[in-house]
Amino acid sequence: MAALLNIIVVEDHDALREVTVTALRGEGHHVIGIDCAEALAEQLGVMPVDLMVVDLNLPGEDGISLTRRIRQTQPDIGIIMLTARDRLAEKMEGYQSGADIYLTKPTSLDELTAAIHALARRLKHPTQCAPALQLDRSKLLLAGIQGEVSLAELEAAMLCAFTRSPGQRLENWQLIELLGNSEGNCSKARLEVLIFRLRKKLTQAGTGAQSIKVLRLLGYQLCVPVRVM
Numbered sequence: 001m002a003a004l005l006n007i008i009v010v011e012d013h014d015a016l017r018e019v020t021v022t023a024l025r026g027e028g029h030h031v032i033g034i035d036c037a038e039a040l041a042e043q044l045g046v047m048p049v050d051l052m053v054v055d056l057n058l059p060g061e062d063g064i065s066l067t068r069r070i071r072q073t074q075p076d077i078g079i080i081m082l083t084a085r086d087r088l089a090e091k092m093e094g095y096q097s098g099a100d101i102y103l104t105k106p107t108s109l110d111e112l113t114a115a116i117h118a119l120a121r122r123l124k125h126p127t128q129c130a131p132a133l134q135l136d137r138s139k140l141l142l143a144g145i146q147g148e149v150s151l152a153e154l155e156a157a158m159l160c161a162f163t164r165s166p167g168q169r170l171e172n173w174q175l176i177e178l179l180g181n182s183e184g185n186c187s188k189a190r191l192e193v194l195i196f197r198l199r200k201k202l203t204q205a206g207t208g209a210q211s212i213k214v215l216r217l218l219g220y221q222l223c224v225p226v227r228v229m
Helices: 014-026 039-042 063-073 088-097 110-119 153-164 172-179 186-204
Strands: 006-010 030-034 051-054 078-083 099-106 135-136 141-144 147-150 168-173 214-215 218-224 226-229
Touching: 006 014, 006 039, 014 110, 030 039, 039 063, 039 099, 039 153, 051 063, 051 099, 051 110, 063 088, 078 110, 088 099, 099 147, 110 141, 110 147, 141 218, 147 186, 153 168, 153 186, 153 218, 153 226, 168 172, 172 186, 172 218, 186 214
Parallel strands: 006 030, 006 051, 051 078, 078 099, 135 226
Antiparallel strands: 135 141, 141 147, 168 218, 214 218
16 A cells, blocks of 8 residues: 655645645545645645645746755655646756656646555655544544554544545634534534644544644644544
């Protein structure tokens, strides 16, 4: 079985980014999609990154510049360029900037997956050393390297909602809606308590202390991979 990886997809085409992220998550990878190079800095602080899929025609900093910068600062990250630029000179520039694999659009998801599997075998520190948590939704059990932890129904529902959301982020109003309450102070206070309890149980299962990050004035972000069974 191929290694399960932490992957960032940098693609400004919304539909293509969503399809790619969904497909790679279906392979079991922990995947975050962003629409520009400028959004990468925040994500690099959230989780270790094994591999990036980078488009070249990005708003702001382009894919060539981004790849060159990432290769200089984090040489162990795998980089796949996925672009419509198909001229030989453009491919050579992509490889010279630091890409491991250069794929031209349109690229099938099967070809992209095969490229990721091939590259994963060469990565120095694949994520199988730190497997994702597993949530058994029917049994309300969260399993990690420290063993199994029982969850309340609402905790399990919240964890599932995080895993389904883009970037594993949920805004306060989305979480409060999940609780089935109005936007009153009591609801927000209850939300904070539930987040505290869920974070504690994630830690008991074997994650670090920053398993759920507060997004100031916005909501929360799940910062660890969780596979729902």
